[in-house]
Amino acid sequence: MKVLIxxxxxxxxxxxxxxETDGHEVTVLDVDPSGFGKxxxxxxxxxxxxxxxxxxxxxxxxxxxxxxxxxLTEADNTNIMAAQIAKSVFNVAKVVCRxxxxxxxxxxxxxxxxxxxxxALIAASVKKRL
Amino acid sequence: MYIxxxxxxxxxxxxxxxxLSKGHEVLLxxxxxxTLERIEDELGSIGLNGDGCExxxxxxxxxxxxxxxxxxxxxxxxxxxxxxIAKHRFKVPRTVARMSDLKNEPLFKKLGVDVTxxxxxxxxxxxxxxxxxxxxxxxxxxxxxxxxEMVDVRIPPTAAVVGKKIRDISLPQNSLIILLIRQDERIxxxxxxxxxxxxxxxxxxxxxxxxxxxxxALTGS
Numbered sequence: 001m002k003v004l005i006x007x008x009x010x011x012x013x014x015x016x017x018x019x020e021t022d023g024h025e026v027t028v029l030d031v032d033p034s035g036f037g038k039x040x041x042x043x044x045x046x047x048x049x050x051x052x053x054x055x056x057x058x059x060x061x062x063x064x065x066x067x068x069x070x071x072l073t074e075a076d077n078t079n080i081m082a083a084q085i086a087k088s089v090f091n092v093a094k095v096v097c098r099x100x101x102x103x104x105x106x107x108x109x110x111x112x113x114x115x116x117x118x119x120a121l122i123a124a125s126v127k128k129r130l
Numbered sequence: 131m132y133i134x135x136x137x138x139x140x141x142x143x144x145x146x147x148x149x150l151s152k153g154h155e156v157l158l159x160x161x162x163x164x165t166l167e168r169i170e171d172e173l174g175s176i177g178l179n180g181d182g183c184e185x186x187x188x189x190x191x192x193x194x195x196x197x198x199x200x201x202x203x204x205x206x207x208x209x210x211x212x213x214x215i216a217k218h219r220f221k222v223p224r225t226v227a228r229m230s231d232l233k234n235e236p237l238f239k240k241l242g243v244d245v246t247x248x249x250x251x252x253x254x255x256x257x258x259x260x261x262x263x264x265x266x267x268x269x270x271x272x273x274x275x276x277x278x279e280m281v282d283v284r285i286p287p288t289a290a291v292v293g294k295k296i297r298d299i300s301l302p303q304n305s306l307i308i309l310l311i312r313q314d315e316r317i318x319x320x321x322x323x324x325x326x327x328x329x330x331x332x333x334x335x336x337x338x339x340x341x342x343x344x345x346x347a348l349t350g351s
Contacts, residue, residue, distance in 0.1 A: 081207040
C-alpha cells in the first residue's frame, strides 16, 4: 500500500516506521524540514517539503497514486482541510485525520471523515487505570 | 440581521464597523483578547474572546440564531472549518469564507461554504479586464431556472455580418435576436429582413453553452 503522511510529528514519524516494517511504501510531507529528524535512520521512503492543504503540493507528493492519506499536523483545521481535499478532490480510498478537539472530532466524524481524537483516547486510557 | 464574524483583523474590524453602522447586530470573535479590547473601546461590547472554530464558543455566540456567518481570519483552513461548524452544527443559512489561495474556491463551495471572497481573485479579475481585449459581448441576465441567458453584443465594423440581413446570418441553435439598437440609439424590433450595420448593438437570447459561438457569429470577421 502507498501511504502519504502529512505532518512529520512524533506520531507521523513513528507511524512511518510501523508502516515500513509492514512493507508499505511511505511518503512524508511537512512544511518544516526539522521534523524529518524524527524519522527512523532506517526510513527508506520520501520526505518532502510541502503544504498538505495545497493541492499542487499534494499532487507533487504523488497523492493521485496513494492508497491512503493520513493528516497528523499539530493543527486540527489544517488536518481537517487536508483530509477533505484528499477525500473529495483526489478520491483517496482511505483517509485518516487527527483532531485534538473532541467536539470538532465528533462533528467531522458525523460528516464522514475517519477521525482520531488523541484527547479522548488518552483521557479514556488514563481513566481506565485509576 | 444578526451577523457573527470570526477574525478581528483588519477585514473583520472594518466589516464589523460597517455592518454596525447599517443597523445590524454583530458579534466579533477572536482569539486575541487585547485586539478585541481595542475594538470594543471604539465600537462597544461586540466582542467574544475565543476560538471561532470551537463549537462551545460558537454556542456562546448564539450562532444558532445568526442569519449570516462570516469567517475572515487570514488562515484559509480556519475559515473553512469555522464555516462548516456554523453550517452543520448551528444550521446558519448563509456562510461566507475569506480565502487567500484562489485554488480553494471550488473546494470550499463543494464542502458547503455558501460564498467565498478573495481579494486575490478580485485583483486578478481586474488585471484581466485591463489586459484583455474589450469584450463585445456583455451578459445582461441569466434567465431564472434555465440554461438560457440574455446578452448584449456590439457589432464591430470588421464583423462579417455587417451589411447582411438577419435571415442570412447563421447563429447558434436556439439563439434569437430580440432587439436592435442602432448607433444613434434608435431602438428597433428586428425582422428577418433587417440589415445589420457597423456599430449596431443587438440583444440576443440564447443558450449559455453557446455564448462563445454567438460571440464569434456576430463579431467575427
